[in-house]
Amino acid sequence: MEEKPDEILTIEKIEGRRKCPSCGEENKNMIHESVDKTRIINDYPRVYGNKYRCGQCGTEWREK
């Protein structure tokens, strides 16, 4: 199956509290951070971007 890394929602990084771009959830216990291996920020040393998933509505997104 072909990967489509660009399908994920990308938003501007917000100052202060991270919140869900879809439902506005702000509780950090509901926002799950994980490594997005489709997005390489730096080659050496290898650094990947992060992505986030809202435990409330299931939306996944990453920040610019």
Ligand SMILES: [Zn+2]
């Ligand atoms: Zn949400």
